[in-house]
Amino acid sequence: MITKKRYERPVIKKLESNMPNKFGTRTEYEPVLHLDDVPVKDLISKYGSPLFVVSERKIRKNYQAAKQAFETRYPRVQFAWSYKTNYLNAVCNIFHQEGSWAEVVSGFEYDKAINNGVPGNNIIFNGPDKTEQDLRKAITNNSLIHIDHLDELYMLQEIAKSTKQKPRVAIRVNMDTGIYPIWDRFGFNFENGQAWDALNKIMFSGTMELVGLHTHIGTFMLSPNAYAVAATKLANLAQRLQQKYDHEIKYIDMGGGFASRNTLKGAYLPGTDTNPSIDEFAEAITSALINSDFRPKNPPLLILETGRALIDDAAWLLGSVIANKRLADGRRSTIIDIGVNILFTAFWYAHKITPAQKFTSYTEETVIYGPLCMNIDIIRDNITLPLLNKGDQIVAHHVGAYNMTQWMQFITLRPKVVLIDQNSKVHVIRNNETLQNLMELEAVPTHLATFDL
Amino acid sequence: MNLKNNIAISDSGFVFNPASGESFSVNPIGLEMLNHIRQGQSIEEIVNSIEKDFQVEKSVIERDLHDFIDMMSQYHLIQNEEE
Ligand SMILES: Cc1ncc(COP(=O)(O)O)c(C=O)c1O
Numbered sequence: 001m002i003t004k005k006r007y008e009r010p011v012i013k014k015l016e017s018n019m020p021n022k023f024g025t026r027t028e029y030e031p032v033l034h035l036d037d038v039p040v041k042d043l044i045s046k047y048g049s050p051l052f053v054v055s056e057r058k059i060r061k062n063y064q065a066a067k068q069a070f071e072t073r074y075p076r077v078q079f080a081w082s083y084k085t086n087y088l089n090a091v092c093n094i095f096h097q098e099g100s101w102a103e104v105v106s107g108f109e110y111d112k113a114i115n116n117g118v119p120g121n122n123i124i125f126n127g128p129d130k131t132e133q134d135l136r137k138a139i140t141n142n143s144l145i146h147i148d149h150l151d152e153l154y155m156l157q158e159i160a161k162s163t164k165q166k167p168r169v170a171i172r173v174n175m176d177t178g179i180y181p182i183w184d185r186f187g188f189n190f191e192n193g194q195a196w197d198a199l200n201k202i203m204f205s206g207t208m209e210l211v212g213l214h215t216h217i218g219t220f221m222l223s224p225n226a227y228a229v230a231a232t233k234l235a236n237l238a239q240r241l242q243q244k245y246d247h248e249i250k251y252i253d254m255g256g257g258f259a260s261r262n263t264l265k266g267a268y269l270p271g272t273d274t275n276p277s278i279d280e281f282a283e284a285i286t287s288a289l290i291n292s293d294f295r296p297k298n299p300p301l302l303i304l305e306t307g308r309a310l311i312d313d314a315a316w317l318l319g320s321v322i323a324n325k326r327l328a329d330g331r332r333s334t335i336i337d338i339g340v341n342i343l344f345t346a347f348w349y350a351h352k353i354t355p356a357q358k359f360t361s362y363t364e365e366t367v368i369y370g371p372l373c374m375n376i377d378i379i380r381d382n383i384t385l386p387l388l389n390k391g392d393q394i395v396a397h398h399v400g401a402y403n404m405t406q407w408m409q410f411i412t413l414r415p416k417v418v419l420i421d422q423n424s425k426v427h428v429i430r431n432n433e434t435l436q437n438l439m440e441l442e443a444v445p446t447h448l449a450t451f452d453l
Numbered sequence: 454m455n456l457k458n459n460i461a462i463s464d465s466g467f468v469f470n471p472a473s474g475e476s477f478s479v480n481p482i483g484l485e486m487l488n489h490i491r492q493g494q495s496i497e498e499i500v501n502s503i504e505k506d507f508q509v510e511k512s513v514i515e516r517d518l519h520d521f522i523d524m525m526s527q528y529h530l531i532q533n534e535e536e
Contacts, residue, residue: 011483
């Protein structure tokens with residue numbers, strides 16, 4: 001019997017000697033065959049495609065590195081896991097095991113944290129939408145309530161009076177840190193005096209215990225200096241409270257927002273090379289606090305609500321090639337089973353995509369489309385990849401932040417999420433959706449139950 | 454379907470068009486197809502001869518070959534009958 005050679009589709013590529021390759025570096029199409037020692041093809045054959053894969057090892061490593069970056073520079077540091085970034089219980093509990101508190105922005109997230117066993121006094125409750133019921137619960141549990149607007153302040157005051165409980169509160173402060181746009185829709189403004197006014201109202205009312213000052217200046221911030229400016233402004237408010245009321249606040253909460261190592265769309269260089277490291281953010285924040293008027297004997301606790309920078313690179317999304325197509329203008333396009341409905345961050349990031357099997361060194365510029373019948377469903381609008389065939393598998397990198405919370409059930413069902421533990425054992429941490437799951441929520445009125453076609 | 458005159462093809466898959474000064478690279482399958490085209494073979498003949506040597510279905514080869522020829526005409530390497 002004659003054994004036939006392996007087939008690869010034909011490709012012709014124009015050589016451009018005078019132009020640097022703007023689209024993708026060599027490493028981008030190096031195949032990635034294993035994730036934390038587990039073969040990609042085994043994961044897909046056992047759990048299906050697409051599939052989210054989370055690395056426990058990487059989460060713990062990221063957390064410990066971030067903690068060390070701050071603790072070597074400042075004596076009292078506390079992280080609070082930003083639930084909205086990824087609130088799968090298994091993921092939250094890794095952070096809680098490492099010592100993180102919980103940072104939540106809704107009654108749903110609050111209940112999730114309680115359900116995970118987080119003590120009430122270790123939950124930070126942020127956000128503009130806290131119902132009266134949410135607030136009562138948070139007060140009873142002694143949680144840290146970060147006030148967003150005056151209506152909330154007055155509501156808290158009333159609850160406090162009627163229940164004779166003393167809520168532990170902070171205010172969220174927004175400010176000009178030199179970066180634009182300024183996020184002025186959350187909290188009280190520093191420059192126009194709203195923040196100072198809110199603090200005076202709290203101090204004068206006497207019904208609440210003012211324990212902290214909070215800010216969250218933006219997300220995917222690329223400027224450590226903006227954090228130095230923010231920390232200095234919060235320290236300034238703390239100093240004024242000290243002077244006017246002899247009141248010491250217990251913590252400064254700098255929020256989240258550090259850029260992860262992803263590459264923003266349109267960026268010329270990969271984020272792994274250009275984005276500031278956690279150490280640079282830590283240096284900016286802690287220097288600003290140390291150089292302020294806090295006395296070393298009693299410095300406030302520094303709280304960080306870091307989200308994406310701790311988890312983005314700790315998860316991957318595996319997928320498969322559905323088809324290849326030539327577009328009218330000659331470009332090649334590849335359709336994969338990962339759409340923007342599950343890879344929401346494809347709108348902002350040029351996610352690194354690598355093949356999950358070995359290839360020859362021939363490559364082609366390709367557009368990567370998702371499977372949705374929608375024009376917006378573009379995963380990468382220009383990437384250099386080897387000659388993928390139908391059925392080949394790919395790995396999308398750095399997908400840990402916001403995808404497993406902002407994904408939507410649209411056109412397709414959401415896939416499984418697995419966790420690879422520190423011994424490379426694989427656990428399903430969220431099952432795939434089924435038609436049954438979704439139908440349970442629906443009801444059809446009897447007059448619509450049948451039809452004749 | 455004719456490859457344009459004096460297009461140079463090396464054994465390693467380097468293709469040079471002296472008329473435009475442009476150069477290209479093709480992978481081994483592409484090189485094989487290119488050589489068949491140069492010999493003036495028909496689509497059917499090319500598909501048959503590739504199918505003999507490689508582990509692949511004829512329909513796949515035919516689809517890829519048409520795509521490959523399209524790309525070659527976009528790069529002005531192939532002359533259509535009427536030109
Ligand atoms: C109040 C608050 N804290 C923390 C975070 C986490 O931000 P990031 O994931 O950018 O670190 C957010 C996210 O928007 C937030 O709104």
